[in-house]
Amino acid sequence: LKAVRAGGGDxxxxxxxxxxxxxxxxLEAAGELGKLRSLKxxxxxxRTxxxxxxxxxxxxxxxLDHLSPEELREL
Incomplete structure (x- = not known):
């Protein structure tokens, strides 16, 4: 935790x-997420x-750990 915070992460x-x-x-199995959003x-x-x-x-x-640094910059 300390290293993540020291590097500016959260x-x-x-x-x-x-x-x-x-x-x-x-996501493929869940369908409607509205009910879940009210709970947590x-x-x-x-992945992309x-x-x-x-x-x-x-x-x-x-x-976003499946995305490359280049893909993250494009976001």
Whole structure:
């Protein structure tokens, strides 16, 4: 945690009780997310830029670890 903060990063989740993280598999199975949003923050982990744009309005947090630095600059 200290190294992340020293580098200017932020901790997006301390435990599973802080938010709900949805991978592509979850998104394909979940359908409507409205009910989930009222319960917890929604964290989505897109695999591509296209998925990031597709799901940006559905999420409170996006985990972008599958994108390259170049793809992140394009966002």
């Amino acid at each position: 901790i997006h989740r301390n435990s599973l009780s802080d938010s709900i993280q949805l991978s592509q598999n979850h 923050k929604i964290e989505i982990e897109p 830029r296209e998925e990031a744009f597709k799901y940006v309005d559905m999420s409170d947090i996006m985990l």
